[in-house]
Amino acid sequence: MAQTKVIALTGNQAAAEAMRQINFDVAAVYPISPQTELMGFFAEYVANGEVDTEMIAVDGEHSAMATCIGAAAAGARTITASAGPGIAYMVENLYVASGMRVPMVLLDVNRALSAPLSIHCDHADSMLTRDTGWISIFSENAQEAYHNIIMSVKISEKAMFPIIVNYDGYIVSHSIEDVEILDDETVRDFVGPSDIHRIPYPLLDTDKPVTYGATAQPDYYTECKYQQHVDFLKVYDVVREVFDEFAQIIGKRYDFIEEYKTEDAEYIGISMGSSFGTLKDAVDRLREQGKKVGAIKIRLYRPFPVKEIAQALSKAKGVVVLDRADSFDGIGGPLFKDIASALLATENNPFVHNFIYGLGGREIHEEEFMRAFDRLERLEKGIETRENFVEYLQVRE
Amino acid sequence: MSYQLKPWHQIPIGSIVPEAGSSKVNHTGSWRMLRPVLNYDKCTHCLICWIFCPDDSIPVSPQERFETDFEYCKGCGICAVECPYDALEMVPEMEIKLKELEEEIG
Numbered sequence: 001m002a003q004t005k006v007i008a009l010t011g012n013q014a015a016a017e018a019m020r021q022i023n024f025d026v027a028a029v030y031p032i033s034p035q036t037e038l039m040g041f042f043a044e045y046v047a048n049g050e051v052d053t054e055m056i057a058v059d060g061e062h063s064a065m066a067t068c069i070g071a072a073a074a075g076a077r078t079i080t081a082s083a084g085p086g087i088a089y090m091v092e093n094l095y096v097a098s099g100m101r102v103p104m105v106l107l108d109v110n111r112a113l114s115a116p117l118s119i120h121c122d123h124a125d126s127m128l129t130r131d132t133g134w135i136s137i138f139s140e141n142a143q144e145a146y147h148n149i150i151m152s153v154k155i156s157e158k159a160m161f162p163i164i165v166n167y168d169g170y171i172v173s174h175s176i177e178d179v180e181i182l183d184d185e186t187v188r189d190f191v192g193p194s195d196i197h198r199i200p201y202p203l204l205d206t207d208k209p210v211t212y213g214a215t216a217q218p219d220y221y222t223e224c225k226y227q228q229h230v231d232f233l234k235v236y237d238v239v240r241e242v243f244d245e246f247a248q249i250i251g252k253r254y255d256f257i258e259e260y261k262t263e264d265a266e267y268i269g270i271s272m273g274s275s276f277g278t279l280k281d282a283v284d285r286l287r288e289q290g291k292k293v294g295a296i297k298i299r300l301y302r303p304f305p306v307k308e309i310a311q312a313l314s315k316a317k318g319v320v321v322l323d324r325a326d327s328f329d330g331i332g333g334p335l336f337k338d339i340a341s342a343l344l345a346t347e348n349n350p351f352v353h354n355f356i357y358g359l360g361g362r363e364i365h366e367e368e369f370m371r372a373f374d375r376l377e378r379l380e381k382g383i384e385t386r387e388n389f390v391e392y393l394q395v396r397e
Numbered sequence: 398m399s400y401q402l403k404p405w406h407q408i409p410i411g412s413i414v415p416e417a418g419s420s421k422v423n424h425t426g427s428w429r430m431l432r433p434v435l436n437y438d439k440c441t442h443c444l445i446c447w448i449f450c451p452d453d454s455i456p457v458s459p460q461e462r463f464e465t466d467f468e469y470c471k472g473c474g475i476c477a478v479e480c481p482y483d484a485l486e487m488v489p490e491m492e493i494k495l496k497e498l499e500e501e502i503g
Contacts, residue, residue, distance in 0.1 A: 101411035160410060201413050211414035223405035224412040230405075 001251040004180040011142040011172035014179045015081075015107055016041035018149035020051055021187035024105075025076035025194055028056040028067035032086040033119040034169035035109040039081060061086040065093035065106075072102035072162075073203040073212050075196025077153065079104065083169055084111030084118075087125040091132065094162075098133030099228065100212055103156040103199065104163075105149065106134070110273065110324075111169040112360040120361020121169040123273065123324040126301075127334045129164055133228060135235055136302035138272045139167040142179050144299075147254070150182075151246050153191045157198055159238040160231070166301075168274040170361060186249060235303050256305035258297040259312055261287065265294030267376055268313060270339060271322040272298045275357070275364050279322070282369035293373055304338050310345035318351040318380040319343075320372050322393075324358045332390035351380040354390040368393055425452065429472035431487040433465055439484035446476035446485065 009017065012034070019027070019042050027046075029039045046055045054076075058064045064080045072078040082090060087108055097104065108126055112118040129136060135155060139145040145167040156163040167173060196202040201210045216224050239256070247253035260280050262268055271279050276297040286293045296312055298305070313319055321340075323333025331337060336354035343352065355372045358364045372393055378384040409415050442462045447455045454470040456463045465476075477485040 099412065200410055201415060208415070209417040210409075211419070212411065214412065214414045216412060219402055220408070220412075223403070223408055226405045227408055227410075227412075231410075 002182050002186040002249045004182055004250075006178050006180050008176050009142055009179045009181075010037075010174050010176050011139075011145050011167050012038040012109070012174065013041055014142040014146040014181075015149055015167070015173075016045070017179075017181060018146050018187070019053075019079060020045045021182070021184050022077070022079075022150065022153055022191050023051050023188065023194075024053050024079045026054050026056065026068065026071035026078045028058050028064045028071065028078075028080050030058050030061050030064050030082070030086065032061070032083050032111075034111060034121075034173045035081045035083040035086070035107070038107065038109065038173065061089040062093060065090045065097065068104050068106075069093060069097050069100065069102055070203070072097070072104040073100060073199075073201075075194075075199050075202040075204070077157075077191075077194040078102075079107070081107035081109065083109040084113055084125045088113060088128055091128050094129055094132040094134060096213065097162045099224070101160045101228070101231075102162060103160055105152050105156060106162065106164045107149065108164050108166045109169045109173045110166055116360075118360035119169070121171050121274075121324075122359045122361070123166070123334075124326075124359075126164070126166050127325045127327075130302055130334060133161065133232060134302065135159065135161050135163040135239070136300075137163065137165050138297075138299060138301055139165060139172065140274055140276050140297060142167075142172055142175075142177050145172060146179055146181070147246070147250065150187055150190060151242050151254075154245075155235075155239055155242045158242065159235045160199070161235060164302075166273065171274040180250075182249065190246070190249060232303055236305075239300055254299060256298075256300040256308045257312060258299060260295040260297075262294035262296060262312055262316075264292055265315075266292040266317040267320070267373055267380070268294045268296055268316045268318070269320045269322060269369060269373060269376075270296045270298065270335065271324075272301065272335065273324065275322065275324065275369075278364050278366050279369050282366040282373065285366060286370055286373055291373070291377075298335070304342065306342045306345050309339060309342040313339075313343060313350060314346045314348045316348065316350045318353070318376045320376040321352065321354045322369070322372065323354060323356050323390075326356050326359070326390075330388075332388075336390065351376070352389070353379055353386070355393040356390060357393040362394055364394070424468050425471050426466075426468045429467070429470060429490055431472040431474060432467070432490050432493055433470065433472065433474065433476050433485045434488045434493075435462075435464065436484045436486065439482045441482055441484075443481065445479055445481060449475050449479045451475065 332354040
């Protein structure tokens, strides 16, 4: 296990520290709250010569992603970061990056989408990226954000897919907590040197010229997408390998999902990001009352851990999915649909309910999650009825 | 270069095209509706058409403009617009084809 030192850092400071240690070749960025501060910290490292990064200030997030695609195709170890509407503006090029199979890291400091305008946290921005063909990982706190960023470089380069590391805006990005920081050498050894021949077709290899972004007519497009589809399913193994390798350094193994008191649980709550701590507190309090409840956190969001979820829910009577974004589709939140689909992979047929919470930075309390469990139990037992699969948890009536 | 459809697992990762000059396979001349017909009496071989041709379809030597490469000329008409001597006329392909057919039949 590697040496660590504990420092009090905000999520953005911890992320900037990971970026400094990895020493990316290129960072193309455009500021947007709550990501601005992160790139501010990193710009200091660039200005002080502590990193070799070529930091490119661009005219918008669409250009940021376009710049990163070019840099990554040339073989540069590349990163950008954004939030909320910035991610929305990037979406077109996110598909380009995954289709071209260029490895890179995107930090999504989760923020709500307009209108009404909100700079605070929810997961609506990340849900725009769920079908883009990017690997997506959620972080509960600054420590996980720091670890996820280091691992993401390796996952992305091994899988040849770009990766998004999510951490909650303000709640994680601007709150100070103790973070165990690895020494620079350990991080640099783990990610390995940045060499353009890490990728099979470096754009600037003039001895072997290639075309990136060519047209595919109807006779080729399907085959190109099928190859992407097949390779994306191999990402599970890559993530597992990198998690294993990283476990040897930090002495703790990350999994696709994190289970809390699920072994004998009848009712299970599922969330992503910073609210999981609150959910675990709710579980503890309900356990004190003799309720058999548990909680699951999704760490790997894309590709979705279907088998792991099916296994974890194979004995549950009821499941309440806690979505930090609404889908406005008459079905339920994005995570609810993922969980409902994953349940097709188990014989068990638990009652599934969906709550939307924490929109636009709304604080979440354990009493509210306890109420969600209570409603789930009453619905499952037939004491109460519902009109829809999805309800809001925190609305003033 | 022959044009053979590859199965999905033989496509290079990221749908990149790994050979230089691969656009030669694509005979864009088949798209042409109007053909630039050159009047050699008017042409001064100034090579302005060669500068403007977006498809590099006008073969030249330093002294001479040769006949347009109709394998690749899309018939955009830029050469005809730019020619300072009105030496190029855009003629519908259909007219040319019909004339050729009439000559063949006699």
